[in-house]
Amino acid sequence: MSESFLINISVIVLFLPLLGFVVTLLLGKKIPKIFFFEVFVLFAGLVLSAILLFGKLTYFADTKIVSEFKWIDMGSVPVIGSINIYLGMLIDDISALMIVVVYIVSFLVHFFSIDYMKGDIRYNRYFAYLGLFTFSMSGIVLTHNMLMMYIFWELVGISSYLLIGFWYEKKSASDAGKKAFIVNRIGDLGMLAGLLMLFVTYNTFSFEQIFGEIAKGHLPFNSEFWLTVTGVLIFCGAIGKSAQFPLHVWLPDAMEGPTPVSALIHAATMVAAGVYLVVRVFGILTADAMLVIAIIGMLSAFIPATIALTQNDIKRVLAYSTVSQLGYMIMALGVGAYKFAFFHLITHAFFKACLFLGSGSVIHAMHHEQDIRNMGGLRKKMPITYATFLFSSIAISGIPLTSGFLSKDGILSGAYAFGSLTGHWLFPFVGFLVAMMTAFYMFRLVILTFHGEPRNKEKYDHAHESKFSMAMPLVVLSVLSLFFWYTPNPLSPDAGWFYTKWIKAPVLYTPENTRFEFMKTDEAALSNSSGEHSVMYSEMYTEALHHAHGTAVVLSLLVAITGIFFAFVVYQWKKISADNLADKLKPLYNFSYNKWYFDELYDKTFVAGTLGLSRLVAWFDRVIIDGIVDGSATVTKAVSAFTGKFDNVVVDGLVNFMAYLSAFIGLIFRRFQTGKVQTYIIMVIFSIVILLFLFKSF
């Protein structure tokens, strides 16, 4: 297996879904069964990406495979020198792992959609959009430069927009699509600014070259401050795409799209792109930038978790849970728990996709009922959906034997270690709090949906277990959430192949003085390794992490069980009435139920501000610009009227006067034309006499 073989495979993997998109879109109307082609393409892509991962991990475990070609040759630019823009592929551990995750989820979602979307009027187009999305996502994962990433970033944005607004006849769906698109633009603006800053400084978009330059000490504007700014700006892209606070408002609304889309885009892959981006640029983040990232991540983990406690729409609960979990990953990156963040990204992709597809299965069975207050008791009717949903809930709550426990515990111990090393104890505290809330609201969802007595008898009677094509992805995804895929020890991921073989410790490129104390280069560790770059895990950090791990395992297990227990007490055994509780904590309940009034706040400030600005500009247009235009029109009109008058009176008058004059002269001279020959002769004679006198020489 050679490098070029892997590169070829990665290119095929990238472009297969595009082929599926084009074919399905063009032939969709003529061949009703064309969606099978799209599903087949995804299956082929899944197989190829698995080969890619296998080849990468087996034969090129320690190297990055880069292949690039010159896209634009700008020639030699004055002052700067020659600038070329390269596009290319990068296959390293995280991209190879990520592409497989993307393809697994994407293929299963395709498979699930075959039955879920049956009977939709734009059935084939739906699959085409899924193909477009998979293509864009693969581009983000496999690219080796910022520019291509940005291009695919926007492509992902547009396919997300198309899929959220897929049922655009519904006003709420088309509004949600627009909201997602516009809110994402805000984040993308920051990302664009960041990558342009990098390009201006280094004249290249390639990650490797930028990292290399930074490692050499060449910083943007020669200042560490601007390196921090660049890192935060690039992180802005992740804020938008990963729905982080304060731009998280679009994700819950995006649930207007078809449920498999929510599973694919708004749970497993696209929203993970933001985390993936931060993982990619992790090496250039300074301590200040990481602190910003950690704070944003903490807020995004906490706020949506509190909102999810009170929501009644099954998909909205999952949406807020997604934002919260993404906040976890971002926070983990901010506190330096790089491996755990990426690990959580992968495990979360599987169990959250499973949860979303499970909710899709429920919604399908209940004939598009999404309110959990109308559900209940579905356990007996839908055993497979129930089992997988329950298992994924266990995984997301962080109970041992699941992948979710491993990754979440990793994040929590990372946060704990960070707290013990730097004194920022708020991060682990919020982390554990959110873990408890997660366990609570997930089991609230499970109990209200599947346990107890059916609250809507009529819908319950019509409910039925989903067919194989919808049940199979659920089973596969929940099996993927078991621990043994990642590590042999269900309590600690450290010994597993995921940590030791699949992902390497992050390499840092930032100047030493801009790092956290515990991230500084460890001379002892350096002398052991190749010493090429400064690898992050110092002795100090490893020790702290090890120390934190024991505490974190116990604590996280404790909070998870507390959360689940509390959920059972309130909703299953009804020892505490949920309504009474809500009444007692009315202000808090309302605050959470109304999503912290973020939408109202943004409506009042940004939306109203934008509208006000638009109105002002419109007023300016209407009054000033139109006034000028109208004024010039009036002036032109007046001038025209004047010249018209001038034409009518003076010019025409002159012409008419000439005519009258001729007529008048004619009137005079017609007298002489009598027709009488003798008169003429007299005139001639007189004339001659007069002429004689005139020309006389005497």
Next chain:
Amino acid sequence: MEVTLTHFLVVSTLLFSFGIYGIVTRKNAIMVLMGIELILNASNINFIAFSRFGNFGLQGQLFALFVIVLAAAEAAIALAIVLNVYKTFVNVNVDEIDELRD
């Protein structure tokens, strides 16, 4: 008294004047034609007188001969026109025939 050029010119002037007078005052087209004849003859006298007293050889006499022939032809044509005018208007009064005015 010797007859000089002046005498001839005086005679031809008188003749010319009578011709003009005839043309202008007479109503009848025939009379007008006669006035024209007088004018032609006045010019003949002038030609011959200048030929006699000037240094022009025989040119004057020859011109006079031509004029006489021309006058004969003109008279013939004019009379034919007058006849046709008479046929059209039953009248040969020149002051009443003013169709050309229009």
